[in-house]
Amino acid sequence: MAVGKTGSKVIESPDQYAEMVSTSSKTRPVLIFWTAPWCGPCRLSAPVVKEVMKQFSGDIEVAEVCTDDLPEVASDAGIVSIPTIQLWYEGKLRDTIIGCVAKSVLATAVEKVLEDTTQQKKSL
Template structure:
């Protein structure tokens, strides 16, 4: 399953159904670059349970502001459009699997 890239315009639609893990990130962010391959590896493992959506906070400031994103990377879990959980900073794959599964 491919990771989606959301914009301010598409965000609400991208998180509307099911469990969605949103990665708020930026191109200049070191920890964001570290977590990107972890998310790529995670995507096929959580297929059927959750989707992964990335939001570039520099290009989509409205969405980042709406959800109070102050530090990146921030990973936010949405279920049917509702925010259910949030974690800030780099996370190893095992922690992300547990994060998704406890809310699945």
């Protein structure tokens, strides 16, 4: 799997995307960064995603999807604007952030998903 601008994995096929959101998200939250090379706001968001990826290293998995390369996957995922960040856990979409976002906002969204996963594990 290739490495993207954020240092994360690049999803290059529909099968890789399905694996990431269904299987990988069963063990820990997955952040999917929907982007495209021509998208200025995406270029601004990439360093934010990279910082959050480092901040939560080991707690979340991060992957990028280029909407130009996988338009059918983007459409199936409901992506209507980029950049879009989706947070998945246990095969379910837990949060979506559309547009440029501050690090604090993204970190708070990740923390909430992590808190929810911790609460679910404690209740088992």
